[in-house]
Amino acid sequence: MSNLLEIKNLRTHFVKNKRIIRAVDGIDFQIGKGETIALVGESGCGKSMTSLSIMGLVPSPGGKIVEGEIILDGVNLLDLTEKEMYGVRGKDIAMIFQEPMTSLNPVLTIGDQLTSVIIHHLKLSKKEANLRAIEMLELVGFSDPTKMMKNYPHRLSGGMRQRVMIAMAMSCNPKLLIADEPTTALDVTIQAQVLELMKELSKRFSTSILLITHDLGVVSELAERVVVMYAGQIVEIATIEDLFDDPLHPYTIGLINSVPSIEGEIKRLQSIEGNVPAPGSIIQGCKFAARCSHAFDRCWIEEPDLLLMDDSRAVRCFLYDDEEANV
Amino acid sequence: MNSTQLLQPMEQTESANKIPVEPILKVKNLKVHFPVKAGIMQRTTGYVKAVDDISFHVKRGETLGIVGESGCGKSTMGRSLIRLNEPTEGSIIFNGNDITAMSEKELRPLIRRKIQMVFQDPYASLNPRKSLGNTLNEPLRAHNLHGNQRERDERIKELLNVVGLHSSSMNHYPHEFSGGQRQRIGIARALVLNPDLIIADEAVSALDVSIQAQIINLLEDLQEQFDLTYIFISHDLSVVRHIADRVGVMYLGKLVELADKAELYVEPLHPYTKALLSAVPSIRSKGAQTRERIVLKGDIPSSINQPSGCVFHTRCPVRMEHCKVAIPTLKEVKPGHFVACHLYD
Numbered sequence: 128m129s130n131l132l133e134i135k136n137l138r139t140h141f142v143k144n145k146r147i148i149r150a151v152d153g154i155d156f157q158i159g160k161g162e163t164i165a166l167v168g169e170s171g172c173g174k175s176m177t178s179l180s181i182m183g184l185v186p187s188p189g190g191k192i193v194e195g196e197i198i199l200d201g202v203n204l205l206d207l208t209e210k211e212m213y214g215v216r217g218k219d220i221a222m223i224f225q226e227p228m229t230s231l232n233p234v235l236t237i238g239d240q241l242t243s244v245i246i247h248h249l250k251l252s253k254k255e256a257n258l259r260a261i262e263m264l265e266l267v268g269f270s271d272p273t274k275m276m277k278n279y280p281h282r283l284s285g286g287m288r289q290r291v292m293i294a295m296a297m298s299c300n301p302k303l304l305i306a307d308e309p310t311t312a313l314d315v316t317i318q319a320q321v322l323e324l325m326k327e328l329s330k331r332f333s334t335s336i337l338l339i340t341h342d343l344g345v346v347s348e349l350a351e352r353v354v355v356m357y358a359g360q361i362v363e364i365a366t367i368e369d370l371f372d373d374p375l376h377p378y379t380i381g382l383i384n385s386v387p388s389i390e391g392e393i394k395r396l397q398s399i400e401g402n403v404p405a406p407g408s409i410i411q412g413c414k415f416a417a418r419c420s421h422a423f424d425r426c427w428i429e430e431p432d433l434l435l436m437d438d439s440r441a442v443r444c445f446l447y448d449d450e451e452a453n454v
Numbered sequence: 455m456n457s458t459q460l461l462q463p464m465e466q467t468e469s470a471n472k473i474p475v476e477p478i479l480k481v482k483n484l485k486v487h488f489p490v491k492a493g494i495m496q497r498t499t500g501y502v503k504a505v506d507d508i509s510f511h512v513k514r515g516e517t518l519g520i521v522g523e524s525g526c527g528k529s530t531m532g533r534s535l536i537r538l539n540e541p542t543e544g545s546i547i548f549n550g551n552d553i554t555a556m557s558e559k560e561l562r563p564l565i566r567r568k569i570q571m572v573f574q575d576p577y578a579s580l581n582p583r584k585s586l587g588n589t590l591n592e593p594l595r596a597h598n599l600h601g602n603q604r605e606r607d608e609r610i611k612e613l614l615n616v617v618g619l620h621s622s623s624m625n626h627y628p629h630e631f632s633g634g635q636r637q638r639i640g641i642a643r644a645l646v647l648n649p650d651l652i653i654a655d656e657a658v659s660a661l662d663v664s665i666q667a668q669i670i671n672l673l674e675d676l677q678e679q680f681d682l683t684y685i686f687i688s689h690d691l692s693v694v695r696h697i698a699d700r701v702g703v704m705y706l707g708k709l710v711e712l713a714d715k716a717e718l719y720v721e722p723l724h725p726y727t728k729a730l731l732s733a734v735p736s737i738r739s740k741g742a743q744t745r746e747r748i749v750l751k752g753d754i755p756s757s758i759n760q761p762s763g764c765v766f767h768t769r770c771p772v773r774m775e776h777c778k779v780a781i782p783t784l785k786e787v788k789p790g791h792f793v794a795c796h797l798y799d
Binding site for chain 1: 523524632634635662663664665666667668670671674689691692693695696697719729730731732733734735736737747749750753754
């Protein structure tokens, strides 16, 4: 599978109160064509900042991509001018957010908002854009799309708004869809509807999806590969089967064990002690060592590298370091 | 003196002498309706039936989980149990006392001390300008417990240790704590008066999973340590399965099913419960069998214009003709398993 997106050594830093916060601290991963990848982690781990970096939407002033490459189909997005990025955003890469109400304009109809995107990117006439918009709304499951075109966002429920957002995101046939917590604000029955829809659309248009979420259940519904982040770094990359059947990194194991299951009985949840390190704190050695039950001397001094286990597997932990095994 | 001794009830409640099977809380035909006003005259044009004719009871020492989607009335129900929302109709009997019509003065020693709430966002329920010590001291002073300040401080310190915070955090302010720590403070605040019943409204929903597990474990430990009864309100079915003994499912202000957790999650009867459970995404692993998913069509109807008959008939995959007209009542179809659905008439 050829890669659609390659992220190489990306670092996005913030300056706050004269302190540098390393929100994204050197991450590398690839997304294949048509592949769905999930970026998992708890709040503050840098997963949303990664997606904003890809979109070129890092909040400024304050935030800055200080190093790295983001290569989409052979083009480094970081070399593009702001004007050129306009052509990429919405066309090549589209994004849907957690709270669809804040990303829809409350004073414009759904139709106006959809057609303006289509006219801008696909250079269609108003009439053609209208037809395309209606087609998209039908695709995301509205039974009366013509009527929906004249509606305002406040008249729709959360699930309907998210479907409008998906219609808008998919309307220009993006190569990559970034979905940042797309179902977190939705109820479970509505979440199920939206997940089914995303699955269907990605298959139909072979769009790659970068799914950002903290919900491991959603991950296992949608993704093929998973990237686990902790404190701005990748701690594990694995296929979905490997991740849930045989997690390697102590953080991943802790994360999976702390989720109560809908299916089975667990007597007691295994929580991860302590808290996520505060943003901007300087930690020597492994960033997870303070919460890790396997931490040994080396973890406190040296920082582990992301070790490649095989083609689809990588983990940042000394437990899997051959050097350790030989000692 | 260890923490358990310190936190023993200061006086024996009368209910402690009663037979243990007597439920701690009995709710009968509870209704909470909010008027909808419209026009310049602000006339009442309708009612939001947030809680509509709900009956259940809570056994001493158990955890009753209440699940449902947003707008189903689960929070309003929880709040009305301690009269934060005034019940429109029905009765709430706590420890044998009918509290539905009591005055605030009468409520104070009974309810304000013995039932406590833990909220979703602990930061919003803490006063940002009060140190943790002051926050926890206030209920003790208001209820005239623990005579002097030194004793009160002593108790607050013990309590902080119990919920896993350092006793030196007494002098800190809410903004200095992380989300998980704030929820521990929220729990400490609820525990300070030695309550019998704690209503936890989405108490772990705003937390990251690793922190969520810590708080769930803490709640379980405290229940054992202090013989607490919980009403655990949540939208997260997996968390409720983990923590609850019995589970009630709400939809549009109605209780549609109530059963032991083992029954409800394995053999749900109501079509809504079935759909709700099947919609929860679960972690895929080789051992787990794939579950069949029932995807409900459409959205939850507005609670102002509730559907006629069974409130669920607009989305129900197995609705019958008379579901549109007749309102189903909650009936016991198996021992301890209640369901409100015409399929089981």
